[in-house]
Amino acid sequence: MSNRPFFAARVEMFIDRRAEQFFRSLGWTEQVIPYTAYGDDGFARVLARVVLSPTFSETQLGKVAEEFLARRGWRNFLNAACVHARYTIRLGDAEVHGTTDRGGYVDHRVRNHGSEPGWVMATVESGDSSAQVPVLVVNPDATVGMVSDIDDTILTTMLPRPFIAAWNSFIRTESARQAVAGMALFYDAFLTRHPGAPVLYLSTGAWNTHGFLRRFMRRHRYPEGPMLLTDWGPTNTGWFRSGQEHKRMSLLQLSVDFPHLRWLLVGDDGQHDPDIYSEFASANPHRVLGIALRQLSPAEHVLAHGTTEPLLEDEGPTPVPVVRAPDGRGLLQMARERFGLL
Structure with a gap:
């Protein structure tokens, strides 16, 4: 071959x-x-x-x-x-x-x-x-960290998912993007409970949005963190890169790079985060603190994938705690009530 x-x-x-x-x-x-x-x-x-x-x-x-x-x-x-x-x-x-x-x-x-x-x-x-x-x-004494999705998790566009990159890159000014309510508060509470914990942002978004995303996070008081984005286009094996595979491989790489850390995985139910996070947690339960999923509204689901319901109604049993809420304040309350994570 x-x-x-x-x-x-x-x-x-x-x-x-x-x-x-x-x-x-x-x-x-x-x-x-x-x-x-x-x-x-x-x-x-x-x-x-x-x-x-x-x-x-x-x-x-x-x-x-x-x-x-x-x-x-x-x-x-x-x-x-x-x-x-x-x-x-x-x-x-x-x-x-x-x-x-x-x-x-x-x-x-x-x-x-x-x-x-x-x-x-x-x-x-x-x-x-x-x-x-x-x-x-990362401090070698750190024991936990956070991996967060970006689109529909910390910011929302209210556009069909395939058009988001083009709209952000060519048309819309940065100040017009909206932060998801309460998510910065949720992240701040996590870092208050776990000072020195690294926060990394993992997204299927393109690298050319990196500068905008850094400025957006600073403006809305999200913690600064490394971003793992992707390059759209042909790969060594196919016509287009798989966003799901990018997330899976990045999570695996982080588990290798930081074998002493347990991760809080934060995402949304608009695409494949529940499936990817559950799969990683099932294979590495000792490496995951919990999973926090922002629940999209019916309108956001339509824009994300064309239906009013999540793609995955039930991602199956997960060996780690999972909380769901429509915004950051709800996730923070659920995390405190359900398993005392924050």
Whole structure:
């Protein structure tokens, strides 16, 4: 059997290489886009992307255009991936080198960095560009953590799910997005009970929404945390990436990266979170504190998957506590009453 990537992946890389050559000829320059990363005292998983972007003028018109493009997400698409570009990462005592993948992404594990627990900065350099990447170094004394979904869990759009990314990226201003009532309070109560616990956000959303999501979370007082998003498009084995598989594999990777942590899994009942979380908890009951699911309204269910009811009426028996409520305050009350989690 051939080890060559799937046909669509090879076509994508061919197009990206030609696009990179063309835009370099127009004077576009390399830009390192940083993504929040995570690790512990032994490793750090540094995430970023290297792209070519146009250089905006320093005139007032240029600044206005820059603001418009950035805040509505247009600039995320005004770039070309730097395929197999060389990069250097510096973090604490460590310096490592590598090359981006065919989408221009950096996903590099840095060993023996010697950084103290808490938020630290890694530097990613490629060509003439560099960026500071925030890295959460988890305290080795931590025993619990939280993994949270994003869309319909901490923010709501009231749009059909297939259109959310396009609407957020091209049309809507960031200030128009709505936070789910009480969810920030729920997360704050969790961290009050478990100070120093890491909070990670796991979503099927695209990496180009990363900057918006960080600003949204700060504006609505959600705890800062690394995000594990995905890149849409062909993979080495098929035409499109599976969002469900992305979540399953990410949960498995977190269980390997942090074998001493037990996780509170937070999501919603609009798509496949109940099934994915129950499956993970059934296979790893000692690794899960509990599951908290936000219940969508009938209208939200229609927009999420086309019916007024959850996709899964009953995900079956789960060996860990499960609470459900329509908002964060309800989840907090249920968690306190049912199993004293918070």
